Amino acid sequence: SYVLTQPPSVSVAPGQTARLTCGGNNIGSKTVHWYRQRPGQAPGVVVYDDSDRASGIPERFSGSNSGDTATLTISRVEAGDEADYYCQVWDLSSDWVFGGGTKLTVL
């Protein structure tokens, strides 16, 4: 089965840039999607198809995917960005696969 690896936590000061990674074997050959889950809420897509922003998501959010790592970059981080972020791919043998999630803390 296909495995996605995310760091459990990332901390960043307000105004700085957060880079959330998602590792997988040759993930660059797959299409990666990112979800944000605020405490007590359902997940919602923020970036899909590697780098397309979902409706209502500010330009501060961007995605990239190459080699064995996909990255969600959040520029000029704000307190409201604090949440859990999950990457997801579709794999022929595993169907939908989620990473373990990264908790973004804004210091």
Place this chain on the structure above:
Amino acid sequence: EVQLVDSGGGLVQPGRSLRLSCSTSGFTFGDYALSWVRQAPGKGLEWIGFIRDKAYGETTEYAASVEGRFSISRDDSKSIAYLQMNGLKAGDTAVYYCARVQSESLFFDFWGQGTLVTVSS
């Protein structure tokens, strides 16, 4: 406005059954595949199954963790999807979300609010 509303969760004893519902509005239900994703307390997201739309025969796929115990169905006339859970175990305790599948890119573009299932004696 696209809306998905999950319901039917609650406390259930091990070995018993429960059926969850996902009531939808704001889109042509019959044109979309639907999926179920769960989240155990304090844990990450786990895909558990999905059902294709009528054009693809309403066929289903399941994760190995629930294969043979859970089944998904849909009623296009009511715009509702169901998750039938049989032989529940303590490890099935989780918040269960239904989600609409964006079939071109295979991601979940809209989610329900989730419903909590607690399996305990």
